[in-house]
Amino acid sequence: MTTATSPAGAAAALLKPATMAQALQRAMRDAMAEDPTVHVLGEDVGTLGGVFRVTDGLAKEFGEDRCTDTPLAEAGILGTAVGMAMYGLRPVVEMQFDAFAYPAFEQLISHVSRMRNRTRGALPLPITVRVPYGGGIGGVEHHSDSSEAYYMATPGLHVVAPATVEDAYGLLRAAIASDDPVVFLEPKRLYWSKAAWSPEAPAAVEPIGRAVVRRSGRSATLITYGPSVPVCLEAAEAAVAEGWDLEVVDLRSLVPFDDATVCDSVRRTGRAVVVHESTGFGGPGGEIAARVTERCFHHLEAPVLRVAGFDIPYPPPMLERHHLPGVDRVLDAVARLQWEAES
Numbered sequence: 001m002t003t004a005t006s007p008a009g010a011a012a013a014l015l016k017p018a019t020m021a022q023a024l025q026r027a028m029r030d031a032m033a034e035d036p037t038v039h040v041l042g043e044d045v046g047t048l049g050g051v052f053r054v055t056d057g058l059a060k061e062f063g064e065d066r067c068t069d070t071p072l073a074e075a076g077i078l079g080t081a082v083g084m085a086m087y088g089l090r091p092v093v094e095m096q097f098d099a100f101a102y103p104a105f106e107q108l109i110s111h112v113s114r115m116r117n118r119t120r121g122a123l124p125l126p127i128t129v130r131v132p133y134g135g136g137i138g139g140v141e142h143h144s145d146s147s148e149a150y151y152m153a154t155p156g157l158h159v160v161a162p163a164t165v166e167d168a169y170g171l172l173r174a175a176i177a178s179d180d181p182v183v184f185l186e187p188k189r190l191y192w193s194k195a196a197w198s199p200e201a202p203a204a205v206e207p208i209g210r211a212v213v214r215r216s217g218r219s220a221t222l223i224t225y226g227p228s229v230p231v232c233l234e235a236a237e238a239a240v241a242e243g244w245d246l247e248v249v250d251l252r253s254l255v256p257f258d259d260a261t262v263c264d265s266v267r268r269t270g271r272a273v274v275v276h277e278s279t280g281f282g283g284p285g286g287e288i289a290a291r292v293t294e295r296c297f298h299h300l301e302a303p304v305l306r307v308a309g310f311d312i313p314y315p316p317p318m319l320e321r322h323h324l325p326g327v328d329r330v331l332d333a334v335a336r337l338q339w340e341a342e343s
Contacts, residue, residue, distance in 0.1 A: 014198035020168045021191040024054050024130075026199045027172035028092060032062050038176060039084060041068040042077060042094030042130075051096055052132060052191050074104040078129065082111050085125040092176055098133040099142035105150070112181045113156030124179040128172070133161075134227045134277050135309075135324055136189030138317035144188075145314055146278035151183045152254050152287065159254040160208055161185040163229035165195040167252060170205030178208070187227035209256035213265065217247035220271035220337055223262060223288055225251040228275045228325060235330040244334055254284060262288075263295045270301040271337045275325050280308035302338035 032038045040058055042050070046069040049056030059067040070077045074095060081091035095101040101108075108129070115125045135144035151159045158180055162168040168186070175182035197203075206212055214229060215236050222232040229250050236246035249265050251258065266272045272292055274285035285306035292304050307325045315323050 014201055015196040016198070017194045018165055018197040018199065019192050019194050020162070020165050020186075021052055021054050022199075023165045023169040023197060023202075024172055024186065025056055025058070026202075027169045027176070028055065028058060029061065031090075031092075031173060031176045032058065032066060035090065036066075037088060038090045038092060039066050039068065040092045040094070041070050041081065043070055043072055043096050045069060045094050050094060052188070054130075054132075054186075054191070055094065074100055074102075075107055078104040078107040078112065078127075081127050081129075082107060082115070082125060085127050086115075086123060090126045090128075090176060092128045093130060095129060095131045097139070097143045098131050098145040098147055101129070101131055101147065108151075108157070108183075109154055113154050116180070117156060125181050126176075126179045127181045128175045128178075128184055129181070130172075130184045130186060132188045132191075133185045134187045134189060135314060135320050136227060138320070139188075140317065141314065144320065146276065146309060148185060148254055148276075148278055149283050151185075152284060156181070157255060158182040158208060159185065160252065161187065161226035161254065162252065163187065163190065163226055163250055165193065165197045166203050167205050169197075169199075169202050171208060171252065174208050182208070185226060189227055190230070193230070206252070208253050209258060210253065211249055211251045211258035211261040213247060213261070214250045215246070215248040217245040218269060219244040219246055220273065220334055221247045221249055221262075221265045221269045222273050222275055222330065222334075223249050223251065223265075223292070224275040225254065227277060231325060231327060232275050232330060235327045235334075238327055239331060239334060242331070242335075246334065257288075257291070259291060259295060262292060266292050266296045266304075267299040270299055272296075272300075272304045273307060273330065273333045273337070274304065275307045275330055277309045277324055279311045280306050281311045283308050302336075305333045305336060307333045 046059035289304040
């Protein structure tokens, strides 16, 4: 059997360059085609196809009743989704930009996260809240926040952040199918990242709640997610010149958190750095470092360090390159991992 006619060869022939935005659009399109209860709503998601064109074509294919433009009123959008979910629909909400979601926090915290518990399991709310988040695109205020800590601290929500084209499709399909509300964080600067991918036969990915090792290594573990994953992979390649063999763990899911994969890695390497764009004080890295320390204390050769956005409101575009964790800051942290203890 030749490669061209083998199952593996046939699958490879279907692969074409695709962006994360295209994979997300396909995920919603496939979910809407398979399940008539799936509805998309948000500002400009219909006629325009979304400011990032992630919902492009959905209104034309499924009609404005299932891909609906809404007023500029985030609390109203999410409140509407609560009512839709209570009556058996699966709404997929787009918040357009991360900080635009703040007016909807009351709905999210008071109702979306609590309804299953409030009704003792009788009334789940299968709502997916898509939040384009993070910096790196030169956005002005309220367009580049990393608000994951707020969502992580709210019991009742799942919090997911893909970093690859494959995960963008697979995790969004899983989020829409989930009976629990999911805050789906889409890294804006990765919308146009490309990978060989087949929309007709998308590869299966690990489910929500599982982390994956993107790069194996023995010297230290970089724990990261979303837009910081490519940064950490680049840092790991650059670290080879310094004699460090870094492992990169992509969390993919912040809630539920995959302690097993993270701790297995840290116990093997003995050192860890958490990398994310959100602020350091009160940010996700504090929780992750605490969990790693509690579970891996006797395996650690050095304190768990954090590389994060600075503890300031997101800066103007011309300064964001200094604010965002880059390769140099990651390598500086790795250099502070008490390597002298081995000499």
